[in-house]
Amino acid sequence: MHTLDLIKPDGRNLTLYSRNPISAIAQAPSPFADPLGANPHLRWHPLRGEWVTYAAFRQNRTFLPPPEYNPLAVTRDEAAPTELPPGDYEVAVFDNRFPSLSLASHDPPQLSVPTAPAAGHCEVVVFTQDPNAALAKLDMARIELLLQVWADRTRRVQGRGGIQYVLPFENRGAEVGVTLHHPHGQIYSYPFVPPVPARMLAQEAAYYEQHGSSLLCDMARDELESGARLLYRGEHAVAFVPVCARYPYEVWVMPSAPCESFTALSDAQRSDLARALKTVLLKYEGLWQRPFPYLMAWYQAPTDGKPHPETQLHAQFYPPYRTKERLKYLAGTELGAGMFAMDVLPEEKAAELQQVQVSLEGQ
Amino acid sequence: MHTLDLIKPDGRNLTLYSRNPISAIAQAPSPFADPLGANPHLRWHPLRGEWVTYAAFRQNRTFLPPPEYNPLAVTRDEAAPTELPPGDYEVAVFDNRFPSLSLASHDPPQLSVPTAPAAGHCEVVVFTQDPNAALAKLDMARIELLLQVWADRTRRVQGRGGIQYVLPFENRGAEVGVTLHHPHGQIYSYPFVPPVPARMLAQEAAYYEQHGSSLLCDMARDELESGARLLYRGEHAVAFVPVCARYPYEVWVMPSAPCESFTALSDAQRSDLARALKTVLLKYEGLWQRPFPYLMAWYQAPTDGKPHPETQLHAQFYPPYRTKERLKYLAGTELGAGMFAMDVLPEEKAAELQQVQVSLEGQ
Numbered sequence: 001m002h003t004l005d006l007i008k009p010d011g012r013n014l015t016l017y018s019r020n021p022i023s024a025i026a027q028a029p030s031p032f033a034d035p036l037g038a039n040p041h042l043r044w045h046p047l048r049g050e051w052v053t054y055a056a057f058r059q060n061r062t063f064l065p066p067p068e069y070n071p072l073a074v075t076r077d078e079a080a081p082t083e084l085p086p087g088d089y090e091v092a093v094f095d096n097r098f099p100s101l102s103l104a105s106h107d108p109p110q111l112s113v114p115t116a117p118a119a120g121h122c123e124v125v126v127f128t129q130d131p132n133a134a135l136a137k138l139d140m141a142r143i144e145l146l147l148q149v150w151a152d153r154t155r156r157v158q159g160r161g162g163i164q165y166v167l168p169f170e171n172r173g174a175e176v177g178v179t180l181h182h183p184h185g186q187i188y189s190y191p192f193v194p195p196v197p198a199r200m201l202a203q204e205a206a207y208y209e210q211h212g213s214s215l216l217c218d219m220a221r222d223e224l225e226s227g228a229r230l231l232y233r234g235e236h237a238v239a240f241v242p243v244c245a246r247y248p249y250e251v252w253v254m255p256s257a258p259c260e261s262f263t264a265l266s267d268a269q270r271s272d273l274a275r276a277l278k279t280v281l282l283k284y285e286g287l288w289q290r291p292f293p294y295l296m297a298w299y300q301a302p303t304d305g306k307p308h309p310e311t312q313l314h315a316q317f318y319p320p321y322r323t324k325e326r327l328k329y330l331a332g333t334e335l336g337a338g339m340f341a342m343d344v345l346p347e348e349k350a351a352e353l354q355q356v357q358v359s360l361e362g363q
Numbered sequence: 364m365h366t367l368d369l370i371k372p373d374g375r376n377l378t379l380y381s382r383n384p385i386s387a388i389a390q391a392p393s394p395f396a397d398p399l400g401a402n403p404h405l406r407w408h409p410l411r412g413e414w415v416t417y418a419a420f421r422q423n424r425t426f427l428p429p430p431e432y433n434p435l436a437v438t439r440d441e442a443a444p445t446e447l448p449p450g451d452y453e454v455a456v457f458d459n460r461f462p463s464l465s466l467a468s469h470d471p472p473q474l475s476v477p478t479a480p481a482a483g484h485c486e487v488v489v490f491t492q493d494p495n496a497a498l499a500k501l502d503m504a505r506i507e508l509l510l511q512v513w514a515d516r517t518r519r520v521q522g523r524g525g526i527q528y529v530l531p532f533e534n535r536g537a538e539v540g541v542t543l544h545h546p547h548g549q550i551y552s553y554p555f556v557p558p559v560p561a562r563m564l565a566q567e568a569a570y571y572e573q574h575g576s577s578l579l580c581d582m583a584r585d586e587l588e589s590g591a592r593l594l595y596r597g598e599h600a601v602a603f604v605p606v607c608a609r610y611p612y613e614v615w616v617m618p619s620a621p622c623e624s625f626t627a628l629s630d631a632q633r634s635d636l637a638r639a640l641k642t643v644l645l646k647y648e649g650l651w652q653r654p655f656p657y658l659m660a661w662y663q664a665p666t667d668g669k670p671h672p673e674t675q676l677h678a679q680f681y682p683p684y685r686t687k688e689r690l691k692y693l694a695g696t697e698l699g700a701g702m703f704a705m706d707v708l709p710e711e712k713a714a715e716l717q718q719v720q721v722s723l724e725g726q
Contacts, residue, residue: 043606043607044607045605045607045609046566046570046578046582046607047563047566047567047578047579047582047607048559048562048563048566049562049565049566050701050702051702052607052608052609052702052703052704052705053702053703053704053705054705054707054708054709055704055705055706056706056707056708056711098706100696100704111606112582112585112586112589112606113606113607165700167695167696167699167700169694169695169696169699170695171692171694171695176692176694177690177691177692177694186695188695188696188700188702190700190702194696194700194701194702195700195701195702196411196698196699196700196701197700197701198701199411199412199701200410200411202412203409203410203411203412204410207409215409215410216410219409219410219475222475223475226475242408243406243474243475243476244406244407244408244409244410244415244476245415246408246415295694295695295698295699297695297698297699297700316699318698318699327540328540329534329539329540330693331532331534331539331540331658332530332532332533332534332549332551332658332660333463333530333532333551333557335559335658335660335681336530336532336559336658336660336679336681337528337530337551337553337557337558337559337560337660338413338557338558338559338560338561338562339413339414339415339416339551339553339557339558340415340416341415341416341418341463342415342416342417342418343418343419343461344417344419345417345419346417348419
């Protein structure tokens with residue numbers, strides 16, 4: 001993997017990634033001329049026992065721009081700079097111009113609840129220079145490169161200190177509120193372990209304590225044995241609809257042997273994980289022969305420098321549809337109570353996805 | 364308050380409520396001729412440490428029916444029965460035909476995770492016989508009656524045993540997935556305290572232990588003192604945008620003095636709570652001069668028969684809009700990490716709502 005680090009005129013970082021050497025690039029563009037003034041802050045929610053972040057400028061962020069302007073495309077006209085330069089790179093990562101978390105944040109307001117600087121980091125990951133591609137359409141080598149990029153970002157943030165958790169994710173589709181359709185994801189790096197991974201880690205730690213093995217690896221083993229909800233069975237990776245799915249088309253993807261983070265993946269694991277990921281994505285695209293929206297979140301060990309044998313690197317997909325025509329809305333019981341109600345069985349949805357034939361030949 | 368209890372032909376319960384005596388009604392109608400066969404089950408989500416409920420028949424539930432058929436309207440034609448009979452009642456509560464939880468559930472499947480009968484209860488609460496009304500448009504006496512109905516349902520469920528938590532809520536508007544526009548809410552009664560109220564109760568208990576007072580009452584006192592986010596200040600009730608709002612137009616409504624549940628409300632508290640609730644609803648409707656969608660959830664003490672001085676009856680409103688034109692989507696950081704990111708300050712949204720003038724004169 002080759003990298004090239006650049007600084008944008010407004011001070012933001014840009015890193016270009018490729019499997020091949022990257023030619024020198026004189027300048028990193030930015031659509032924004034003025035310097036970055038992000039100063040988000042955290043407020044403590046005493047009733048839920050969690051932090052909420054406030055970045056008041058974000059209302060004006062880029063939203064469904066006209067088709068002639070795509071800030072994630074390569075800059076073609078210097079008078080209308082985008083976020084990315086022309087060049088022979090494959091994947092690009094740059095600091096979000098409108099971050100919910102910023103390591104430069106300072107002086108939070110004094111309020112009736114505790115406050116703190118929102119001292120994290122928000123990055124945008126552009127998967128390809130092709131604005132009309134999709135993660136599912138990228139070749140296997142590109143998906144493997146992306147897994148390496150996520151490892152590199154995790155490693156860099158870990159080295160910086162102050163960050164406890166790194167979450168790469170992709171919001172895909174207008175149905176989940178995506179404002180830019182160029183294939184891209186984001187990485188949020190948090191100054192604390194946020195509530196959802198914190199809960200998972202506590203559950204995994206209790207299981208590890210009791211059984212001496214990884215909860216997720218044991219769940220994967222159960223799925224491999226049963227086959228009822230299995231979508232991919234490889235030498236080193238597995239994908240399935242979880243038996244306790246909260247979304248109709250929820251899928252988990254992971255290495256089948258213990259592996260706590262992107263940085264711990266072996267070459268063989270990374271290669272098979274890319275195959276598992278691409279298989280799931282192609283099944284999603286193939287299900288209704290149209291782009292399939294989802295939230296994809298990748299969970300890994302906290303970046304606290306300690307070993308975490310209890311946890312397992314894995315992706316969770318939360319697609320918003322419950323049938324081809326109907327969205328699943330999170331409402332009273334999901335958002336109000338935190339208990340998810342499903343009107344289909346995971347086995348039925350798994351069968352639908354199992355029936356979608358995909359081929360990775362020549363990919 | 365007067366009540367009349369009836370049984371539908373398919374075995375479901377219907378209770379009619381009014382401030383005045385209700386004339387005898389011979390028969391409770393049902394749109395469904397076949398007996399109820401609901402048998403939802405729970406599966407344990409070992410990674411999140413929570414129950415998920417599965418009710419596989421629910422895909423076929425009534426969805427945006429043509430305007431000529433409204434199952435929540437009063438039956439006018441015996442050949443096309445709705446859920447409600449004609450009569451001189453004001454509010455009606457009946458068992459959900461498509462329940463996510465049912466006290467009749469039995470024999471859950473054997474799976475690789477723990478399972479259990481989904482032994483709770485799901486009810487529909489119809490606020491008025493007028494299909495074109497809205498909670499905001501109902502007069503004060505009707506809203507007070509509704510608060511009494513919620514108390515009566517809580518009391519009845521508590522007497523039945525096996526139920527740990529009663530959550531009345533309203534999903535309002537197509538934006539939050541509502542399938543029927545006739546003004547109505549729901550009540551979910553859970554066989555356990557679900558994750559969100561469980562977390563709140565734990566936070567409240569820790570606060571009560573440390574301070575000897577109610578966290579929410581102390582937060583309300585702070586809001587009354589500051590005034591920056593205050594929407595209603597009455598003799599017995601208060602409404603405000605919380606300092607730690609997770610949704611742009613989030614509002615909390617509660618009695619200002621300790622009161623742990625609907626059943627503990629005094630007449631004076633109930634009356635002022637109705638005024639606070641109506642004030643908030645009218646501000647929402649007035650903000651953009653159009654129907655305002657929201658999720659409204661009412662939190663109260665668990666129905667375990669024990670005193671809960673640490674907790675406070677209150678409503679939380681989660682509206683889906685962040686501006687007049689833009690929805691707030693829950694995506695990567697909210698659903699994936701559990702950290703909410705706000706692009707406006709609660710003080711700014713509170714100011715917008717404060718500027719909406721409402722009058723309760725003659726209501």
